[in-house]
Amino acid sequence: MTRKIKTVAVVGAGYMGGGIAQVLANGGMSVVIADVSKEATQHNFERLLREAGEFEQQGLFPKGTEANVKANLRAAVTIEEAVANVDFVEEAVPEIPAIKAAVFERICSAARPDAIIGTNTSTLPVHTLVPYVTNPERFLTVHFSNPAPFIPGVELVCGEATTQDVVDAVKDMLARANRSSATVADRPGFVLNRLQYVLLKEANSIVEEGIATPEDVDTIVRSTFGFRLPFFGPFAIADMAGLDVYANCFKTFESAFGERMATPELLKSLVAAGKFGTKSGEGFSGKFEPEQLAALIAYRNKAYARMAQLLDDLGPSPIARK
Template sequence: MKKIAVVGSGYMGGGIAQVLALSGAQVLIADVSAEVAERNAARLQDEAAQFEKEGLFAAGAADLIAANLRAAPSIEEAVADADFIEEAVPERLDIKHDALRRISAACPAASIIGSNTSTILISELATAVVGPERFLGVHFSNPAPFIPGVEIIAHAGTAEQAIARAEEFVAGTGKLPARVSDATGFVLNRLQYALFHEASQIVEEGIATADDVDLVVRTTFGFRLPFFGPFAIADMAGLDVYAMCYASLQTRWPERFATPRSLQQHVDAGRFGTKSGGGYLDIPAHRASALVEYRNRAYVEMSALLERLGPPPVE
């Protein structure tokens, strides 16, 4: 898929357009008017030049974006010959429905249509799409040029071929697609907002300040997250240890920190994680030492990176 349209050229849509243009695709952006699209195309070009100057984009990136990214006079003209369309208009159901009606009425029948929604169910958006079997969520994260993960979210009527093509397309841009079911919050925001909710509770209870909560998160369990997800971290810590910690938390919050059913099932079966040869992830016991070596080296390298970068400007 080499002819791409991005409908909605603001911060998120514009960043997605840059990613797609850098992958070698021909990208047309569209917005509420031709003037807005033109203005945002110029902004994206200026940003690309600045990113290249700062070493955030590779040498020649600005020229590549200049060659591959243009503004279209209208949504209809942007999508008329597109293989793939990414809808990135504001996060309101009525605005997205209107955009998706116009997109699906004007684009080729074989086009794949993705939505960058972060919160609205794909099944709700699909009601506005002509040919909903080709429609799915393709959720980039902010800032799109620099965050590698992309959620691929199919609704019940999405064709498997459309999912596979979207995954292949996203992988071709250098991003990492993860297949996710159509459920409120998907994965990214369900986890992100659960953490924020608990963090805000801690501040409101006077247990720690917002500054100290941020410090604890980014220097302890958050320090691990660039390398390992929650299941790998749990397996390395020991699922039996996790079960004991849940029991402790339940002395105050018996419902909020009820032991996950899957965790208890693993513990009851003697699957404690890497130390027993398997838990949530099937990591053989003989690979445990190599995993620990990688983990320790990764954390040392992360410490060195943070030392080189210095503290963030919020401090």
């Protein structure tokens, strides 16, 4: 049976850690927070309670969230007090190895030997932090995105020693908090930031080459392929567009930009096998049954229409191009 996480400590109660604490408290976990000092902890605790009420009043949180957070969230005087006897500890202190090392030493000295320990690092590989943690089989990255109260995806990164029961327990906790999770390998940048930074790097190159302005790049991203991304990832989008089409387009890119934009080997192998995505019934996403295809197209059309309506309702962002 999956280990059940019922009690949580979040160490570092600032913008990210505080948001994580709100999410888990609203998900029914008993959550205690601790920060660099008693005063900082109390300040953040009061802020989190106030924000929960404000967000609910604004319709940003579901009804009942404020009551859940007030019932399930409390503040500790010290880190040691916070982590004692909890099932799961989430570290959310600044992305500086020396600070994390000192915090992990305090956590491990006071937490139960079997308490699961997560780090909210966004770039530091797990193996660089493992030396600071005792019983590394209970340690992994549990990477929430900013702003944590509103972004549903969480990246899980295991170390060499991390056991499957630990991963399963964390995934179960996140599901109860209405969060999606994905487990990825321990490489710099993981998946989220590796993709995000590649996009930003290419966007900078486009501006530096005089192809478009930053404002126009942002317009294209948010109103074309970025419009699809809340519903489909890059593999599903390629399957619907046609992998043979993608393979032909890569020839143009490879001719213009060389090896860095060469056709991916996985794409080549699928096309060579006649697997072109939805049009052939098989692609990156596996096989598509005929009834799935009709349902997929109906879902896609509905999703994009709803997204357009949402954007119309919200209006332009404060920094949108006039």
